[in-house]
Amino acid sequence: MTRSAAGEVGQIRVTEARGCVTLQDGGRHGFQRFGVSVGGAMDPHAAELANRLAGNPADAVLVELEGMSRLALRCEGVSSLALAGAIVPVHLDGRPVPFWARIETNPSQAFTIGIGTDRESGRWRYLALSGGCRPAPVLGGFGTDLRAGWGGVEGRMLHSGDWITLGPVPKKSVEHAGQSGCHIWSQVSARLRPPAGTQIPVLRILPGSHWNAFPTGVRQRFLGAHYQVTPDSDRMGYRLSGPLLHPDPPLEIDSEPVTFGSIQVPSDGSPIVLMADHPTQGGYPHLAEIISMDLGVLAQCRAGTEVEFRQVDEQVALRALRAWRQGVARLQVGLGTGSGFRGEA
Amino acid sequence: MDSEVGVAEAQSLECLPLGECGLLLRWPQEPAPRLSRRIRALGEALDRKPPPGFVEWVPGLRSFAVYFDPTRFSRAAWVETLTSFWENLPENPDLPVRFFEVPVRYGGDDGPDLAEVADRARLDPEHCIALHAGIVYEVLLVGFAPGFPYLAGLPEALAVPRRTTPRLRVAAGSVAIANRLCGIYPRESPGGWSLVGRTDWICFDPGRSPPACFAIGDQVRFHPEKGSR
Incomplete structure (x- = not known):
């Protein structure tokens, strides 16, 4: 630990964005009675895991990428990040980083992250950054509603040149940060991830x-x-x-x-x-x-x-929901106590 | 008419599932102002005393959805709570309803379907405008798109079915009719209703509270602007 960046506000600059790249959250609730869509992440569970791994609340604002979209970001003041959803090659300062893992970074060092494409994997992927993105709220939500033209960054897909402010770095994550580069702190157990493979869903x-x-x-x-x-x-x-x-x-x-x-x-x-x-x-x-x-x-x-x-049966749906919440809670414990594995990315 | 509705209502109010985190109440009668006002009152009663895990309520034309966390308050408990709220509502709830006069440019490019509506009704377009603007509508529901009002009261002579092929693009502010309903498209969107005119009225502003101009029970009259034909 050379310095504490707790409370420091991070920011990211979009240096390349192609395709449907938007900011999303857990949805805009309470306004459907006025005709407003809930919106939010298309794969809510991948988004929640990305946020939890990055040390954020489950519904923090993160970056959602669809299909063949592509993104490059310059990040400052970030202490951890996580990727979840459809796997593609991702590079942090040129080095490959895994999905479904907590990546620790040094908040005092800027870095570049590039998210590539892959025709074979699924459809939606998420990048959560410590502190979460902090766009202006619209109707109690932060997510982008492209048809309404509000939320996220000006209600639209991200463009090259956009600046996005992050929330303050959580203190706990700063304590774990190494001198430089990135470390994998903890990985999501396969049980919580969506089933992969060639079987028909x-x-x-x-x-x-x-x-x-x-x-x-x-x-x-x-x-x-x-x-x-x-x-x-x-x-x-x-x-x-x-x-x-x-x-x-x-x-x-x-x-x-x-x-x-x-x-x-x-x-x-x-x-x-x-x-x-x-x-x-x-x-x-x-x-x-x-x-x-x-x-x-x-x-x-x-x-x-x-x-x-x-x-x-409805009981099956309820059991699945409870099992998910318990799994995520255990993941939280793992992150909190540092019981996850740690290794160079 | 209201007493008949009351009888039907007592017959069967359905409590239907909407996934494990939702519940839909559906009434057997036709959509009508009195039912809509009571549906709004049900929602407002819920806002005053929300059970644990409540997320939000959404009205329909003759239905009402509630979304919730089923691990905190069970479906059975929700059914009991909503039924009890509903049974304890006054027959004619006292709602703060407002009156709006909305200026409309009828016909021409603003209302490209007016001539067709007039043909169907065997009336001239001026007569159609007079009929459409001659009555007071009541908001049955706001929904589908942000701020879109479903208005009851369209004269039977003007009733037209939904268009068989919906338009891919309906201009924002279009005043449209379908069956016995009238609506205003708050923003450009696809749509299957017949377009009779257009207004500059702002139906929705995310910066306002509440963001929708109209609420269930509000009264609306259309006012033909000069140059309408």
């Missing part, structure tokens, strides 16, 4: 508010088939192609609240899963709801990926 669902309007045979078709994520999927919704689904008799819906994970079926019969930037009201039959723990699994599916659905 299975998304667990609960019946939606119009589940009973779909005949049993239609529901069985939905649960027995593979659906493919189509290219016209975005932060608002993922469209799926597969067996067509129709309620019987046809339903006219009076606008009704919908949420992240709601599976709606428009009159053409192809289901749409509403994602983070969904409108607050839906006008189509609501077939099912993806359990909150599986939202990130779907979010990470690129166009062309096949998924299948499995109906579960």
